[in-house]
Amino acid sequence: MKSNFQHKPDFEALKQTLLGGDAGRVPLLELAIDNGIKAKILGRAIQGPQDLVDFFAKAGYDYVRLTPKIDMNPGKAIPGEGYRRSVLAGDTEERSWHSTGKGMITTLADFEAFQFPRPEDIDYSAFEDVQNALPEGMKIIAQYGDIFTWTWHFMGFETFSYALVENPELVQRVFDAIGSIEMKLFETMADFDNVGAIFYSDDIAYHSGLMVSPVVFQSDLFPWMKKIGDLCKRKQIPFIYHTDGRIWEVMDDLKRCGVDALQPLEPQAIDIREVKRRYGDKFCLAGNIDVDILSRGTPKQIEAIARGLIEEIGRGGGYCLGSGNTVPNYVPVENYLAMIQAAF
Numbered sequence: 001m002k003s004n005f006q007h008k009p010d011f012e013a014l015k016q017t018l019l020g021g022d023a024g025r026v027p028l029l030e031l032a033i034d035n036g037i038k039a040k041i042l043g044r045a046i047q048g049p050q051d052l053v054d055f056f057a058k059a060g061y062d063y064v065r066l067t068p069k070i071d072m073n074p075g076k077a078i079p080g081e082g083y084r085r086s087v088l089a090g091d092t093e094e095r096s097w098h099s100t101g102k103g104m105i106t107t108l109a110d111f112e113a114f115q116f117p118r119p120e121d122i123d124y125s126a127f128e129d130v131q132n133a134l135p136e137g138m139k140i141i142a143q144y145g146d147i148f149t150w151t152w153h154f155m156g157f158e159t160f161s162y163a164l165v166e167n168p169e170l171v172q173r174v175f176d177a178i179g180s181i182e183m184k185l186f187e188t189m190a191d192f193d194n195v196g197a198i199f200y201s202d203d204i205a206y207h208s209g210l211m212v213s214p215v216v217f218q219s220d221l222f223p224w225m226k227k228i229g230d231l232c233k234r235k236q237i238p239f240i241y242h243t244d245g246r247i248w249e250v251m252d253d254l255k256r257c258g259v260d261a262l263q264p265l266e267p268q269a270i271d272i273r274e275v276k277r278r279y280g281d282k283f284c285l286a287g288n289i290d291v292d293i294l295s296r297g298t299p300k301q302i303e304a305i306a307r308g309l310i311e312e313i314g315r316g317g318g319y320c321l322g323s324g325n326t327v328p329n330y331v332p333v334e335n336y337l338a339m340i341q342a343a344f
Contacts, residue, residue, distance in 0.1 A: 007060040007344065009138035011196050014062040014320070018197060018238035018261045018284045022317025026310045026343050028061050029263060029286045029320035031143070031201055031242045034329040037336055049129040053138070060340050063141045063196065064130055068185060069123035072150055072178075075115030077104040103156030106163075108170055114154070116177055119184050127192045139196030142189035145242070146202050148221045150178045164216060172220055179224035186228050190235050197238040200228055205245025207269040214249045222253050229258020240286070244325065245269045255282050263287045266324045276313050285313060286320035289339055294323055295331050299338035306342035 013023035038055045039045045046052055056064045105111050130140060146153075151174045152160040163171050189195055204211055204221070225241070232239040240261040241254060246269040254262070264287030265272045272288045289305055306321060313319045321343045327336060 007057070009057055009062045009135055011062045011137060011139040015196060015238055017317055017320055018240065020260070020281070020284050020318045026314040027320050028059070028340055028343055029240075029261075029322045030061075030327055031065070031199065031263060032326040034327060034331070036329045037327060037331065037333055040333045041337075049126065050133045053130060053133040053135070057135055057138060060344060062137070063139055064134065065141045065143050065199065066126050066130060066189075067143045068126070068189065070117055070144075070185070071121065072117060073104075073115075073154075074117050074121060077114060102159050103152075103154050105154045105170070105174060106156070106159050108167075108173070111170060111173055111177075116181060119181075119188075122185060122188070124188060124192070127189065127195070131192070131194060134194055139194045140192065141197045141199050141240070142186070142192070142195045143199035143201065144182060144185055144189075145200045147175065147178050147182055147224050148202050148204055148217070151175050151220075154178075161212070164212065171216075175220040175224070179227075183224065183227055183231075186231055190231055190237070195237070197240060198228060198232050199240040199242065200225065201242035203242075203244045204250070205243060205247050205269070207245060207266070209246050210249055211245075214253070217250060218253060222250075222257050225254075225257040225259070232260075233258055238284075251279055255279075260284060261286055261320070263320070264322065264324045264326075266290075268324075272309070272313055276319075280318060284318045284320065287322040288313070288324050289322065291323055291325045291328070291331070294327070294335055294339065297335065299334050302335050302338040303342050306339050310342065 013025065014027040016023040017027050035046050041059055042051060042055045044051065046055060053064050105114055127140065127142070151171070154174060155163060160171065186198060190198060202221070204217060229239050238260045239258050240263060241259045242263045244264070244266055247254070248270070261284035265275060265285055267288055267290045272285060275285060288309060289302065293305065294302060309319070310321060314321070321339070323339070
């Protein structure tokens with residue numbers, strides 16, 4: 001399937017936008033795009049680094065998003081209650097559901113026995129492979145995340161919730177174990193040539209509000225995010241943060257962590273126009289196109305929404321066009337094309 005525009009990657013324009021500036025156009029930004037959609041746009045399966053680079057370039061992005069290969073449960077501890085994996089009809093990748101009841105780490109003894117990944121177990125070969133495939137003007141956005149999500153997954157959300165009151169030491173130790181692993185991971189990724197930004201993803205909110213008290217994030221998550229933000233400042237690269245949901249209570253905390261750009265600003269959870277009014281001078285805003293409309297609307301509807309965001313939120317800079325979450329396999333390719341073509 002062909003796109004009807006030509007685009008020369010210009011990561012410096014994206015960087016300028018992510019830092020709140022006006023690059024003279026609105027760039028594209030996504031956390032994730034289904035591989036089946038990538039293959040339809042590219043005209044072939046995504047099998048290697050060159051395919052990945054060619055897709056991002058053809059679709060009009062200024063970057064390639066890469067993540068290292070890491071097994072967060074190398075000891076193969078038995079997943080907790082509510083955890084399952086499945087491949088749904090039409091999916092190109094396996095899906096998993098996190099533990100909701102009792103997880104793998106419920107006591108300090110469980111924590112001491114749990115095998116976490118070692119730095120030498122992490123595979124960064126994708127970063128090495130992509131280096132030589134990047135066209136002029138394109139850079140890598142290095143992505144990983146879920147310090148909070150891995151913590152409650154390993155504990156099980158119910159166990160985690162009780163432990164916030166009954167066993168805060170266990171909660172903090174799990175947070176810190178995962179945070180220290182991820183901090184080394186981000187430091188390693190940031191040292192690769194052509195890494196132009198860091199993308200940290202970790203869902204902390206529902207449509208109605210935060211998943212737990214902001215005090216928990218301020219105590220156990222944000223100190224680690226601040227370390228990532230400090231790393232980005234040292235490297236002089238943007239710090240992008242993805243979370244779903246309504247996050248008004250912690251906006252100021254996120255800025256103190258050094259976050260430069262917020263993505264995806266789900267329209268069901270938060271009004272991007274109010275965010276622009278209240279925090280437009282503090283954050284670049286990214287996303288906000290409703291995935292439900294992206295999936296079930298018409299190309300004309302999606303183009304109109306995208307153009308409206310470009311005109312209203314993108315005027316003056318500090319906005320990247322994209323979905324209000326990610327681009328899953330059930331989004332029609334013609335709808336996805338209508339969104340990205342609106343930027344050109």
